[in-house]
Amino acid sequence: MRTPIFLLISLLIAAAVFGAAIAAGNDYIFFAGYVVMQYVVLATAWNILGGYCGYVNFGTAAFFALGAYSTVAIYKYTTNNDTFPIPIPVLMLIGGVVSGIVGFGMGYLTLRLRGAFFAIATLALAVVLETLVVNWEYVGGSRGAYILRPETVPIVGNYVRYLFLIMLLLAVAALTVARLIEHSRLGYGLATIRDDELAAEASGVPTLRLKLIATTISGALMGMAGAPFPYYISYLQPDSTFGFDYAVNSIAMALIGGTTNWIGPLIGAVVLGTLQQIATVTISSAVNLLIVGLLLVFFVIVAPNGILGLVHKYLRRKPDDFVGRRRIGIDAPEAAPQSVPGTAPGPSL
Amino acid sequence: MSDLLAVDNLGKRFGGFVALEDISLSIAAGERLGLIGPNGSGKSTLVNCICGTLRNERGSVRFAGQAIDRLAAHQRTHLGLARSFQLPRPFVSLTLLDNIRIPLLYTVEARGTRHSAQSVVARSEQLLSEVGLQDKAHKLPRDLTQVEMRKLELARAMAAEPKLLIADESMAGLTHSEVEDILTLLVRLNEQGVSIILIEHIMRAVMSFSRRLVVLVSGRKIADGEPNEVMRDPEVERAYLGQ
Known part of the structure; x- marks a missing residue:
């Protein structure tokens, strides 16, 4: 399936989800749905580096918080100077750029490390950034920052609905990016890095460059997910924004769903x-x-390859060689999106 | 005629251990070179220094008239230097066909030849059939035997369309006829103009394949010349084959 068609179908599904949430007539659904969508983005972003490339990042919270604190900094600036507030989609782009740059920097400094050492380095990044934010008075320091959000927005109405809608669209965007990477030359390159970096280099894969691309995209998406968060929570505090649960949850979600495919983190x-x-x-x-x-x-005991792995195992019993055929279909005109794609061993820690 | 590969006074240490000392070696285009030496003599270290997996501390490596010491491994592959690993290192989550496809996508395309998706697949299939693995194209490497793994390793190195192929013990553990298969494959490749360095312990294979033989012992090159003459060299006999 071509990407524009995939995007169109995803948008239709997103519209249906939004419609169903409105029909349910309970605003709490938007409030809870926002968090779920946020995790779809975070898990998908984590998976681009962790699942496709095999580099386990424990710094999800750092990138998420960077996005959130970019928003706070800009919010403070606009309210202090009485300028027109910047709309959330623009804030998301800014948060994405900031986190993307930090992702690139982190990648450059740490990607020579492998396995557990890389994971520890990303954990350290979160601690360092939190310390910086705690000591940064402008964004509230350890006291935290209040964000006053408007009650309503034009067209959508209720502000929480608006936030949910935005996060839903970001989720669609993140999934599209992940799927695009997976089916591209870049995706193959990342898979070779996950499998064997030495052999990848020997086959001509520029491993450092591909890893930097992956950390940048992954970091940027996490930052974009964090940017609207201050408006959602209205009181932002370093402790919870840099909370370890973001890292644990996004890793757990990708692992439970299945890491080698874009559907895994979504599920x-x-x-x-x-x-x-x-x-x-x-x-x-x-x-x-x-x-x-x-x-x-x-899941570690019963289905180490996640839900996708389970489904795949079930399907594999029937036709011979499901993995192979699906893999080949990747470049040729694509197979149906609902079919469960070939999975492989998850990321190596 | 200038040499395809010129290694000059190469030195490599691991801490206090001298792995390679003053190795000079040159290979002309189209040559068939055998490289032998006891275990731990530095053969694989030399290969790693030539291919960029390790960096040499002293000396220089030139390939096709260009100094490549500071280049990353993948850049050397792009220039036309390919290797197979002593222990096969397939991409375990990719099918055989995709394993072969990686060098086509990343090395052959980096040289400026763009192929359509179909022709990349066709070329991968062709390479697999050259090593007799066409029936397993859609299998994963874990479904292969050790011998097939080695064939896959060679096919992947060949897919990069190298000018120089370094085959690091690609026949270890193979049966007589399988060794013949691989030798035939290498000779055919050589006839197409690819220079080949064969690192091997199976003397029968080395002697029948090599037009020139180099002997490494304890990180030093002790002989370099016509294979039969080299084998008669008393120093080689003493150091390599025992008294």
Whole structure:
């Protein structure tokens, strides 16, 4: 399937989701749905580096918070100087650029590290950035920052609906980018890095350049997901914005869904994100982490390749060689999007 | 005529251990060179220095008239230097066909020849059939035997359309007829103009393939010349084959 058609279908599905949420007639759905969509973006972004390329990033929160704090900085600037407030889509682009640049920088400094060492370095990045923000008075420091958001926006009406809509569109964009990468020359290159970097270099793959592209895109998408967050939460505080749960959740969602394919993080984020939202309302918000932990343990034991791996295993029993045929179909005119694509071993830690 | 590959006074240390010392070696276009030496003599280190997996500390490596010491491994591959690994290193999550496709996408295209998706697939299939793996094109490397792995390794190196191919122990553990298969393959490749360095312990294969033989012992080159003469060299006999 060509990308424009994929985009069109995704937009139609997004429109249907939005319509269904309106029809449900409960604004809490938008409030909870925003978080789920945010995790679709974060898990998808994480997967571009972690799943496709095999580099496990524990710094999701850092990139997310960078996007959020770019928004806070700009918000402070516009309110202090009484200038016209910048619309959220523009803030998202700015957050994306900031996080993308930091992603590139982080990549340049750390990509010579592999495996657990890279993961530790990304964790350190989050700590360093949090320290910087805590000591940055302009964006509120450790006290945090308040954002006054308008009650309504034209056309959409309720502001939370507007935020949900924006995050829904960003999710569509992120999935489109991920799918585009996966089916491209870049995607093949990233897969060779995941499998064997030495052999990749020997085959002519410029590994450092591809890894930098992956960290930049991944970081930028995380930053874009973070940019509207201050408007959603209205009180932004370093502690929670740099919270470790963003990192853990986005990794868990990608792993639970399946990492070698763009659908994996989508499934993982929708399943796990929804479960967490339901648990928050019905039991308590502290149960969230328990759910993540239990599901991860379950999947590591039962389905190490995630939900996609399970489906794929089931399909593989029938036709011979499903993996192969699907893989080939990637460049040739594409197979149906609903078909579950070839999966492979997940990222190596 | 200038040499295709010229290694000049190359030196490499690992801490206090001298892995290679003052290695000079040149290969002309179209040559068939055998490289032998006991285990730990520095053969693979030399290959790694030539291909850019390791950086040499001293000396220089020139390829096709260009100094390549400071180039990354993939840039050297783009220039026409290909290698197979001693232990096969396939891309485990990609099918055989896709394994072969990587050098086509990243090396052959980097040289400016763009192929359509179909012709890349056709070329990959052709390369696989040259090593007898056409029936497994859509399998994953984990479905292969060790021998097939080695064939895949060679096919992937060949896919980069190299000027010089370094085959690092690509026949270890193979049966008699399989060794013949691979030798035939290498000779055919050489007849198409590709220079080949064969690193091997199977003397029968080395002697029948090589037009020139180089012997490394403890990181030094102790002989370089016509294979039969080299094997008669008393120093080679002593150091390599034992008293």
